[in-house]
Amino acid sequence: MDELIKAIKKKLADMQKIEAAGFRDQEKAADYFREKEELLEDIVKALEAVAVGHLQETEALKSTVKELRGELKGQAANPRELTRKELQYRLGKALAAAWTGNHGALAELSFTPNLKADNWTNPRDVSWGEKGWNVNEKAALGSPMGNMATNDQYLINPIYENEIMQDAAKKSVMMPLVRHRPMMGPSIFLPTRDRGGVQLHWLTAYGQQITGSKPQGAQRVELKAYTLAGFIPWFDEFEEDVFTDLGAMFIDEFTEVYGQEFDRQCLLADDDPFTGALAADGTEEVEIAGADINALTWKDFRDAVYRVPAEERKDCAWFLHETVLNHIANIEDADGRPIWRHPTEAMPGKLDLYPYHEVSILPQHGAIENDTPFAIFMNPKRIQHGNRKGIEIKKFDGTTESMEYGELFLRFRKRDGFLVTRPRGNMVVLKTRA
Structure with a gap:
């Protein structure tokens, strides 16, 4: 159960990184906020599965979710427009x-360091703090090694x-x-299914046997x-x-x-x-x-x-x-x-x-x-x-x-x-x- 709460906290930390850079296209903005809303729905469902013994902690997490939902609604209603010149700048x-x-x-x-060529860093796992670049969670077994302090290859802001x-x-x-x-x-x-992948059969009498060859997979x-x-x-x-x-x-x-x-x-x-x-x-x-x-x-x-x-x-x-x-x-x-x-x-x-x-x-x-x-x-x-x-x-x-x-x-x-x-x-x- 502690692992579940820890996973929920990580998702909320990701959610709090709401991009304030702006959007050039209203449709792209809608897709972005829809994705965030779906993430919040998953968090709410996960909270419902947490045991009663963690009531105080879950109430605090629910309060955070509520605040984030309000913030998302405000930004989704009036997404900040990113002009062409501002994007270039x-x-x-x-x-x-x-x-x-x-x-x-x-x-x-919102540019993030990329640690290794074969296994690119997820921008959501990297944050900027007082002492430089930080990884939000303890690295999992098999994570790529790299020194972010001297790293010189970066991933472009996803919105850009x-x-x-x-x-x-x-x-x-x-x-x-x-x-x-x-x-x-x-x-x-x-x-990849080509034409003719599904076969249809008419049944013209009660109890009639459904015959036919195996459909093309x-x-x-x-x-x-x-x-x-x-x-x-x-x-x-x-x-x-x-x-x-x-x-x-x-x-x-x-x-x-x-x-x-x-x-x-x-x-x-x-x-x-x-x-x-x-x-x-x-x-x-x-x-x-x-x-x-x-x-x-x-x-x-x-x-x-x-x-x-x-x-x-x-x-x-x-x-x-x-x-x-x-x-x-x-x-x-x-x-x-x-x-x-x-x-x-x-x-x-x-x-x-x-x-x-x-x-x-x-x-x-x-x-x-x-x-x-x-x-x-x-x-x-x-x-x-x-x-x-x-x-x-x-x-x-x-x-x-x-x-x-x-x-x-x-x-x-x-x-x-x-x-x-x-x-x-x-x-x-x-x-x-x-």
């Missing part, structure tokens, strides 16, 4: 603090991380389209997460700039490269470290009329579309480079008039009745050789993205570039996983002939 201030080792400023901005990832989604074609799954560990197993596939690292050039002169410019620079640099890498892992990567849709085993390949991309016609697209069953097709779209789309737009009829659109018409939103997405990392028209896949028709929800929360930043100055040119680096790390599920019969790749 706070992020820039934290980056500068991480660079100079200003732990007090980092704690004020959400805002940064929303910006990254604007730089990526695939991020708003694929299915996202939160990951609490380095690997999770997902049940869900296929269990493993989604792994790996760490993605990048280095942003940093010069000493940056420290003299205003914090707002520094924060804006980090957001621009991170979102640009992360958005492109996200699309690459979804579509092009070939075991590097994940496998994208164009290289996935099981996708059906449809060759166009010739080995030269200029032989591409409308018939090739139509033939590819009808390789996918109708019930899957309704959620599918084309993914191709804009130069390939331009080639299609310039196909003319026997009288020399464009088939798809006239010069005065706007670009249609569909390609032969199906939506399309222009992806800049896919092969462009002039670079497509023979035996080369260049477009894919699929439902993007078949691509699973595993998102392990946390963006870590770290200062790097022990490099040859820093000695010769005064160029330093700010490293960032994030953990993600990608998996293409059930490509067989559901995805079609268009390619040139061998």
Whole structure:
């Protein structure tokens, strides 16, 4: 029972760390406060299970819960708005603090030290006190070792991380389209059921036997997460700039490269470290009329579309480079008039009745050789993205570039996983002939 009370006290300590940083989006604020309310509900249920002998202690805990509920209701009704400029300023201030080792400023901005690469620290387990960084509870057996006093790698405030990832989604074609799954560990197993997994039977008489074969079960596939690292050039002169410019620079640099890498892992990567849709085993390949991309016609697209069953097709779209789309737009009829659109018409939103997405990392028209896949028709929800929360930043100055040119680096790390599920019969790749 003492262990239960101790666990309740830890949850309440986590609850009292209510973020006062603000929110850029009302929906994100609502999700945040809803999560806190669910945590309070769990605490109330746990308190009801505590024995009568701990009445005085449980009454004190219930009083704390009541106060926190009142505080949550007030903040949820009027969540503090975080402006774009304020986000950039706070992020820039934290980056500068991480660079100079200003732990007090980092704690004020809810940045927390990260102790080990393989087992990242939970920000809720770290707090800032009079003597520096503290772990709230006694470390469990098998916890990572590290010296927080000299630690120089930090996790970005989760609220700022959400805002940064929303910006990254604007730089990526695939991020708003694929299915996202939160990951609490380095690997999770997902049940992926294809069509026909459930069988139905009509019973037309009393006592009739229910016959039929065993239904098709869900296929269990493993989604792994790996760490993605990048280095942003940093010069000493940056420290003299205003914090707002520094924060804006980090957001621009991170979102640009992360958005492109996200699309690459979804579509092009070939075991590097994940496998994208164009290289996935099981996708059906449809060759166009010739080995030269200029032989591409409308018939090739139509033939590819009808390789996918109708019930899957309704959620599918084309993914191709804009130069390939331009080639299609310039196909003319026997009288020399464009088939798809006239010069005065706007670009249609569909390609032969199906939506399309222009992806800049896919092969462009002039670079497509023979035996080369260049477009894919699929439902993007078949691509699973595993998102392990946390963006870590770290200062790097022990490099040859820093000695010769005064160029330093700010490293960032994030953990993600990608998996293409059930490509067989559901995805079609268009390619040139061998």
